[in-house]
Amino acid sequence: MKVRNAKIPDARAISALINCYAEHDKMLFRSLAEIYENLQMFLVAEEDDTVVGCCALEIIWSDLAEIKSLAVAPAHKGQGLGRALVEAAVERARDLGVPRVFALTLEPRFFERIGFAVVPREDLPMKVWSDCARCPKQQECDEIAVARSLANGS
Ligand SMILES: CC(C)(COP(=O)(O)OP(=O)(O)OC[C@H]1O[C@@H](n2cnc3c(N)ncnc32)[C@H](O)[C@@H]1OP(=O)(O)O)[C@@H](O)C(=O)NCCC(=O)NCCS
Numbered sequence: 001m002k003v004r005n006a007k008i009p010d011a012r013a014i015s016a017l018i019n020c021y022a023e024h025d026k027m028l029f030r031s032l033a034e035i036y037e038n039l040q041m042f043l044v045a046e047e048d049d050t051v052v053g054c055c056a057l058e059i060i061w062s063d064l065a066e067i068k069s070l071a072v073a074p075a076h077k078g079q080g081l082g083r084a085l086v087e088a089a090v091e092r093a094r095d096l097g098v099p100r101v102f103a104l105t106l107e108p109r110f111f112e113r114i115g116f117a118v119v120p121r122e123d124l125p126m127k128v129w130s131d132c133a134r135c136p137k138q139q140e141c142d143e144i145a146v147a148r149s150l151a152n153g154s
Contacts, residue, residue, distance in 0.1 A: 001079075003085055005044075014054045014069075015031075015032050045081045054085070055085035056068050057093055066102055082110060083113070102147040104145055108146050118146055
């Protein structure tokens with residue numbers, strides 16, 4: 001398995017991965033257009049030339065980036081791909097000089113296993129909530145905020 005930057009031919013596989021979970025309300029839908037527009041944010045996990053996982057890193061501000069659109073194909077869960085994708089996104093954030101990353105997630109225990117801590121949602125700046133406008137859950141948001149500081153090599 002290897003994690004690498006996404007390329008144009010990966011867009012449909014990324015869309016299929018995300019939308020398979022979005023159909024079950026586990027993630028936000030992403031159109032193919034959105035994936036092409038934001039392709040440079042994406043990393044993919046590849047096994048035998050097939051994309052089996054994806055993750056994106058979006059810079060929010062000088063001190064904060066979001067890990068989003070994290071998905072591992074159902075048949076490949078539990079093999080360390082989720083961790084490898086998040087660690088690659090963290091590495092990218094570190095290279096860019098971002099000192100803190102966060103995610104909004106229904107899987108806080110997974111993120112805790114890989115060095116994140118649950119934080120009060122109010123700790124995150126308003127700009128973080130821009131995706132909420134198109135989320136079907138709106139006021140019934142059940143996502144939990146998790147964050148990891150990248151200072152001191154953590
Ligand atoms: C959450 C998800 C990305 C995890 O990917 P994965 O490849 O199965 O996870 P890994 O194998 O890398 O697991 C890393 C660690 O987290 C643990 N873990 C994985 N999923 C977990 C979960 N749902 N709850 C608690 N711990 C979990 C593993 O046991 C492992 O622990 P270990 O290192 O102590 O052995 C994957 O289940 C997924 O795609 N879920 C659906 C989409 C989703 O919810 N995405 C998150 C949106 S922010």
